Amino acid sequence: MKNTILVFVLFFTVPTLLLAQCPGSPPAGFTCIPDIDFELALIDLEIDSDMTVNGQVATDDISVITSLDVHSRSISDFTGLEDFIALETLISWNNDTPTLDLSNNTALTSITCYWSFISNLTLPNNNTVTYLNCGNNNLSSINLAPYPALETFIAYSNNFNSVNFNSNTLLEIINLQNNPLTSLIVTLNTALRELYCYNTGLSTVNVTQNTAIEILWCHENPLSGLDVSFNTALTELYCYNSGLNSLNLSNNNQLVKLWMWNNNLITLDLSNNLLLQNLDCGNNSINNLTLPNTNTLTHLWGYNNSLNSVVTTPYNNLEVMDFTGNNLAGVNVSTNTALTELWLWDNQLNTIDVSSNTALQYFDCGNNNLTSVNVSMLPNLIEFYCNQNSLTSLDAKNGNNSNLDWFWAQDNPGLNCIQVDIVPPFDTTNWDKDPATSYSADCALNIEELSNSEIKTYPNPISEILNIQIDEEYQYSIYNIFGQKVNSGYLFQGLNSIDFDNQKSGIYFIEIFNNETSYSKKIIKI
CATH class of the missing domain: 3.80.10.10 (Ribonuclease Inhibitor)
Known part of the structure; x- marks a missing residue:
């Protein structure tokens, strides 16, 4: 009997003892997951095989996972992620994670961790990352030198003053919008197709070496000038609200969309932009606008010019x-x-x-x-x-x-x-x-004839009562000089009287109407 009781106690206390050891020293074959929201996500994804919130997961369950999507799960601690050794794709955006350490996830190639309050991001110890989206966080520095395979870097709305892209010659997309940049150097990134650097405080954006670029958003910057003469593949250019005095687009014959409102241009020649569909050049001082001789334009805004x-x-x-x-x-x-x-x-x-x-x-x-x-x-x-x-x-x-x-x-x-x-x-x-x-x-319809034959109003000026003699039924509305309606009602065949005693002295207009016509007359109240 004593042996039976001992077995019973051990059976029900061992899991508790194992949980107590985590995260300090997890039992063999287990990985600690101290964040309940992280573990709940693993349970929902059927990765945690015991389907129980106990602060741990079998290491064998996670070591073979190649893709993990745990976005919008309120996760604040990603402890345990280090044992996802086969992980290639991580999607963890919209969490609350001040620190994200991916150094042990050496198989990672794609990282999406934007909008997560990250101030400390440690990237994987590899050279195979091709995609990184860490936008809308609290990052102020990042080292991209170990990642020559990087093709997409999205880091909008952080605190970067600059980012070194010299080692990332395969980059096709850079998004650094809404950062307090002091410089942006992309001269070695000749594969670049899309560059988003608007609202960064930059006074210069040099894209003369980026001949493959198709989309350039550099608006809302105090630009001293913009040279896109070498960007012959450009299809979309946003340079509005940037203080530009001139813009030469004669070489950009692939341009489809141009938004450049609120600058200081006087002349704009778009005669070579035969594919242009969408143009906003409003709020400039343009007195000479040459549009392309094409029928591709669908939207044309040229407001507030000369x-x-x-x-x-x-x-x-x-x-x-x-x-x-x-x-x-x-x-x-x-x-x-x-x-x-x-x-x-x-x-x-x-x-x-x-x-x-x-x-x-x-x-x-x-x-x-x-x-x-x-x-x-x-x-x-x-x-x-x-x-x-x-x-x-x-x-x-x-x-x-x-x-x-x-x-x-x-x-x-x-x-x-x-x-x-x-x-x-x-x-x-x-x-x-x-x-x-x-x-x-x-x-x-002859209003004067209608007035004489069908409608008679008297006296005018009036002090108290306006008399209206009509031959058929009408409605009426009375307006003051400010256009405000002060009275309305119905008029019946014969003599009608409208009381003006409560109205202030001044000019009024009475409108008399039916479904076919209407008649207006100025009335003076004394």
Whole structure:
């Protein structure tokens, strides 16, 4: 009986004793895993064969693993990883790991450990690492000299002042964006295809030796200049917000995307960039823009420059055009039939014809010199702005006013009538016009004749009561001089009286309307 009890006690206490020895001195054949979240991840991945949280894992279970993905597991201690001796690929991003020691993982070729608060990273004792992504950590130094096979290095949003790439001649991708760099030397990295070094404080970026480069993002730096004349394979260039005074792109005939807004350019010649699809050259001082003679352009932003004219006729695939804030007296968009967005606010336009642009959804021609605008042929409009012009005619009867979420036609003092689908229009929460301007389903109707024959209002000026004599039922809305609605209601056939006693002295506008037409009149309250 005593022997039986002893066996029972030993059976149930041995596992506890083994756990107590870990991590100080693990039992033979076991590896300590002191981080519970790390062990739970191994259990979930069915790597820990005993499927029990006991602070250890059989070494045989992990020594044959070649790929380990433990991202987003809240792991703070990777003790035990050293016995993953066959590990080739480690994915451990989005953990909380101040220290990551990979020195014993000599088979590693690919390491992904970004966004993990790492301040101390020890790389493997090998020369076979080809991929390293340690971005968004707290690293300030790294030694890449032992890794001549490295092809991709991603280390954005750390604390690097510089990184030595002289031994990494096979590098194809470097990402050091959002680091406080004082220098960047990539002259020996002739295989480089992609370089991301934006928002680093660099004043120079020398890529003259990187003739294979296809993507260069060097924007948001105080650049003194940028030479891309040797980068004939370049397809994508971001150099916006960089203080550039000039940019020669005559040799970059593979360029597809160019974002270079907020610089100081006066002239931009893109005549050789026949593959260009996406151009943003806004917020410069450009008065001479030469676009490529091609139909590849789909997005064209040239806002806030000093352009007097622009040629847009070849671009029948153009979807977005923005020349807000220039000096354009006219724009021909007759061939740009794919346009869905057209932004021409704050120019010198006298006329605009959008009759061919039936796909337009967003159209802004505000703050120009327009006297007439017709968007009746644009059934897809979602936003339309024509405010601050000299309009006397506006036809917005496109058969789909219910789809028009934003409509601004205010600050057109000579505009008496806006032609719309029905009166009153649909939800007009974001519609704006001058109080004296009326909506009508047919602005050709003689408003003065309607006033004399069907509607009589008196007295004017008034002190208390406004009388309205009508021949049929209408609705009415009263606006103050600021365009605020102060009263509304229904008018019945015969004589109606509206009490103005509670209104302050001043100028008001009354709009009287039905489903077919409307009538506006200025009222003075004394």
